[in-house]
Amino acid sequence: MSDDSFDIRAPARTGSSIHSCDERGAHIEVRAELAPVRLSGLLVNELCMHALEAVPEECCGLITGAADQRFRDVHRCRNEMTARHRAEPDVYARDGREAYWMNELDYLHVQERAEEKGDRVTAVYHSHVGAGVYLSEMDQQFANAPLFPFPDAVQIVLAVWDGRVTHAGIFERDPRTRGFVGAPLALGNA
Numbered sequence: 001m002s003d004d005s006f007d008i009r010a011p012a013r014t015g016s017s018i019h020s021c022d023e024r025g026a027h028i029e030v031r032a033e034l035a036p037v038r039l040s041g042l043l044v045n046e047l048c049m050h051a052l053e054a055v056p057e058e059c060c061g062l063i064t065g066a067a068d069q070r071f072r073d074v075h076r077c078r079n080e081m082t083a084r085h086r087a088e089p090d091v092y093a094r095d096g097r098e099a100y101w102m103n104e105l106d107y108l109h110v111q112e113r114a115e116e117k118g119d120r121v122t123a124v125y126h127s128h129v130g131a132g133v134y135l136s137e138m139d140q141q142f143a144n145a146p147l148f149p150f151p152d153a154v155q156i157v158l159a160v161w162d163g164r165v166t167h168a169g170i171f172e173r174d175p176r177t178r179g180f181v182g183a184p185l186a187l188g189n190a
Contacts, residue, residue: 027134028180030169036186037170039071044187046074048165051127051158057082057096062107063123063156064114070122077106099138100126107149121149123170125156133159133169135180143180155180 043063050059060079065072080103082096092101102124114120124143128134135143135155142148143155155171168185 026137026140028140028171028182029132029134030167030182030184032184034181034183036184037172038186038188041187043071043074044168044185047125047156047158047168050074050076051160051165052163054079054127055129055160055163058098058100058127058129059158060100060102060124060126062110062121062150062153063125064110064117064119065122066119072119074125075106075110077110078103097129111149121153123154123156124150125158127158127160127165129160131159133157133167133182135171135182140180156185 047061050061053059057079058081059076061074061076063071063074079096079100081092081094081099081101084092084101085095092099107121111121126139135157139155139157143151143153152173154173156168157171158165158168160166169182170185171180171182173179174181
């Protein structure tokens with residue numbers, strides 16, 4: 001690895017795993033054997049700051065870019081899951097500590113501003129507090145929903161443990177299957 005990069009790879013685990021998943025266990029993990037996807041240090045720093053500031057809840061937001069720079073700008077969005085849980089706990093069983101619900105006005109505003117600049121939303125990101133880097137079944141359901149506004153965006157997940165972002169992964173769609181494949185995230189030239 002060159003001096004201008006730093007891997008934020010999920011540590012190898014055996015036996016019992018810190019990666020939680022829902023009852024069905026259908027989450028997607030980072031495949032450590034895949035080449036890491038590189039993001040600029042400034043971008044990763046902004047993602048990590050947001051994740052740490054949101055603790056004890058998950059953060060969420062969007063990244064915009066264009067053909068010449070796929071991941072250019074980070075846009076924080078508000079996580080409304082706790083408010084939804086409090087209003088309708090039978091409908092929203094989880095609160096913001098275990099899930100996120102991106103504020104609709106926030107993401108519509110980001111989308112509009114990006115389109116005005118000739119950019120588009122290229123990534124959706126969120127954090128897991130006290131859990132590993134994986135794309136949960138719920139994350140996949142949202143990303144595959146017919147009305148999901150960013151079906152071609154990659155998914156970025158950051159793990160927060162003991163006040164630190166310990167690792168991160170990026171989940172891109174396989175062009176053949178349209179399913180997600182998780183790869184390590186690394187600092188370096190994007």
